[in-house]
Amino acid sequence: KQEVTQIPAALSVPEGENLVLNCSFTDSAIYNLQWFRQDPGKGLTSLLLIQSSQREQTSGRLNASLDKSSGRSTLYIAASQPGDSATYLCAAIKAAGNKLTFGGGTRVLVKP
């Protein structure tokens, strides 16, 4: 059974600092890995999707890497802003069938 873990559970940084969010998964037979952002009480907004054949994806200040062999993905957010404050969730999509397994999330606070 796939298990996805995100450490730390919470993170507080001053504005301008780079953010590094970690995600690990136990079953390397994933199809894709997807990073989401969730604001309090809201739904999930997709940030980046990395297919299993890819090593990384970039979008603006966001960069996500994927290392299937070690079961890890990392989300980097450069030059953080207070608007980046949210919970960030990673999710692994199983190779067979449409099953998305989520980590517990990392709650980020960027202080002005």
Added chain:
Amino acid sequence: ETGVTQTPRHLVMGMTNKKSLKCEQHLGHNAMYWYKQSAKKPLELMFVYNFKEQTENNSVPSRFSPECPNSSHLFLHLHTLQPEDSALYLCASSPSDTYGYTFGSGTRLTVV
């Protein structure tokens, strides 16, 4: 808006009530999902539908009854719920397991 619309946004219901949650997508996706997000717990997959057929029921109690009349609409019928069923219910869709998921904004359900 992400392209996945959920209604209502908020719902308060008594334990003897019957209500339904609605999810609609016009993204041309062929898979739809219900997820439950409780406080301090990872997102839990409830049901998966592919081409209107249920392909996954993640041991969900029978007081939750899904319905998928077509590839664009998904319902979650609720009856005789318990207070512990209070949570954010999220609907998602995907074209396939290659391209990732799109989530709605969720329905915040409170059972009193």
